[in-house]
Amino acid sequence: METLYFSPMLLGLNLMLASAVACTALWYFSRPYRGPGFWMAGAWTLILGILLFMGFMASGSPLLNVLGNATQLAGEAILLLGVFRFLGLRPPYWTVPASAGAMAVVNCWYWISPINTELMVALYAAIGGALPLQACHVLLAERREPALRSVRLFVGITLLGYALVTLLRAAIGVHDWLQQVEHQDVTRSVSYLLPYNFGIPLWVIALVGLALMTMRRILQDSQRHAREAEASAHRFERLMGVANAGMLVVEDGRILDANPMLEQLFAQRREELLGQPLSQLVGEAEVPLLANLLRQADGRPHDIEARRGDGGGFPAELAIASLDESQQRLVEIRDVSHRKALERQLLHLATTDPLTGALNRRAFEERAEQELQRARRQSSPLCLALLDLDHFKQINDRHGHQVGDDVLRQFSRLCQQQARRTDLFARYGGEEFIFLLPDTSADSAHHLLERLRMALQGLEIAAPGGPIRVSVSIGLASVSANDDLHHLLGVADAALYRAKQLGRNRVEMAS
Known part of the structure; x- marks a missing residue:
């Protein structure tokens, strides 16, 4: 225990343990950035390897020796893969099994056919020194993200220093092997002490650099997001303004x-x-x-x-x-407002006769069907009347179509004045008009239509040859229980025909 306490390995373990905790915190607080997760995994794997090697030193177990050295190199390889992930490059995953496997083979050979311990140290250092060189290359050669260039150079140079120290350790080990120097106590070996005195500090500095590189990227992304948010807010403000x-x-x-x-x-x-x-x-x-x-x-x-x-x-x-x-x-x-006015205008054009201003035939039939259904549901009275201006063709032939159009307009105006708010009035075709009278008995409808007929007799319409008078023949039908609009029109048309046969200018009730 005393030997371990005064050994540089304990100090190295503590430094690596602190680095692993720091890498874990960096990974947790920098999620979902890629890279810190590898650094955390590599640091803890490296610590596991050191602990296994310390177990070998305490017990002398060959298995712990093999596992300890192989696991340490695997941890270094995993940690360096994080550099590739951080830079958005494809990591060379093969380095993990290659480095750990090569060291395991050398270690097993050492226990089967013992060799100089300095050669063992040299082989371990050669593998460990070669690993950072790939990461150094991509860090120093990367051209993207110019804002990270300075910190990339810092990490790359630090890892290069670590690689050179480790390779120097390998060179010293080879030299001692060639000189047949073998230390019974490896803690007295220069090649053993070199990484603890120089390599581990550089390794810790590199980890600090990786943390700085991560923080620098987070800062850059935050500034970029702030600029984008400001630009978005500015665009939104301009959009609101225009x-x-x-x-x-x-x-x-x-x-x-x-x-x-x-x-x-x-x-x-x-x-x-x-x-x-x-x-x-x-x-x-x-x-x-x-x-x-x-x-x-x-x-x-x-x-x-x-x-x-x-x-x-x-x-x-x-x-x-x-x-x-x-x-x-x-x-x-x-x-x-403009759209609503246009909709009203279009609706008016779609439902109104352009000459007389009365409903057109299609609009009348749509609304009449609704009134018929309501009358059947409520068992309320309803009447329909067909109105035909008498001798209208003669008016057109004698006075011209302009006078004929004026007759139609004035007759329509008179009918709309006489109609109640609930009545439907439409031009049904040519000089023929139609009334639908909801909630109206046959007697009431007859009285209303008689009043309209008498009012028309008193109407004088200007014409080039002097004012003219017109009359109207009316056929009236009252709805029955199962009458549809087509049947009701037929009944009213028959009554209108009878009014004309009986001398015109009269209201005739359907029998």
Whole structure:
């Protein structure tokens, strides 16, 4: 024990143990960077080899001698593989079994056919000195990551110094072998003491350099990420500034940030909006929907009624997305007044007769089907009337199509004035019009249509030859239990035909 206590091996073991602990900490705190894991594994493997060799010195067991030397060289090889991993190069994994295996063969030979111990030391040192040379080469030759160049040079030169010391140890061992010098106490051998006095310090310095290289890369990546984050924030700010939609960041339902377009949309200064609840930008009826959209944050657009600072409302399109893993939300608001007006205009064109402003045939039939279904469900009365202007072809032939068009327009206007809010009125084709009268009995419908017919008789329409008057024939049908629209039209058409046969200018009820 006293010999071990005063042996440089104990000091070397302590230094390597401290290095292994440091490498373990470096690996833990630098994850997921590649390289430190190899350095940790190599350092602990090297310590295991030293402990096995110390067991050999205490017991004289040949097996511990073989395992100790082979494991130490394997640890050095594993540690140096980490340099390749750190630099993003393919590690020469073959060096681990090659170095450990070569040393194991030499050691076994030594126990089978004893040779000079100095030759043994020389062979061990030659293998151990050759291992760092590959790592030195890639460290000194690497051109990527210029920011790491100085620390790479530091580590490379230090490992080169370690390799030269180890190879010098091998040369001294060969010299002593050739001179037939053999030390009974290897601790008195220069080749034995050389690595403890010079090699291990250089090895520890190299490990410190590897730690510095790792920290330098972490710092470089952090600075790069900071620059990217700053550039991203700048791009986001510019995007917010040039976007033609209101963009705002919301947290806990309150506005954290907003772009200039939001000021234009809501006629409020940005400073007034910050810190205010997002709900103040929408109508009171939209608040529950807004709360649900903030919770979902699915990024899909939704139509909503927005409210300006002066209390005026406008149709808006709202999309809310989660900004990151926090509770912040990115909200986009667009004024869609123009789009809504265009939709209304398109709907009007698709459902309205362009000459008279009444519903067209397709729109009437779609809505009439709905009213028929409702009437059947509720067992409510419903009437349908076909209206045909009398002798309209003669008006066109005598006064021209412009007068004929004016007759159609004024008749349509009169009908729409006489119609109730729930009635459907449409131009069904040419001079033929149609009324659908929900919740109306046959008697009430007849009375309404008579009033319309009498009003038309008092209407004078300007024409080049003087004002003209027109009349209308009307066929009225009342819906039965299972009538569909096609059948109801047929019944009303038959009543209209009978009105014409009976002299026109009359309302005829279907029998």
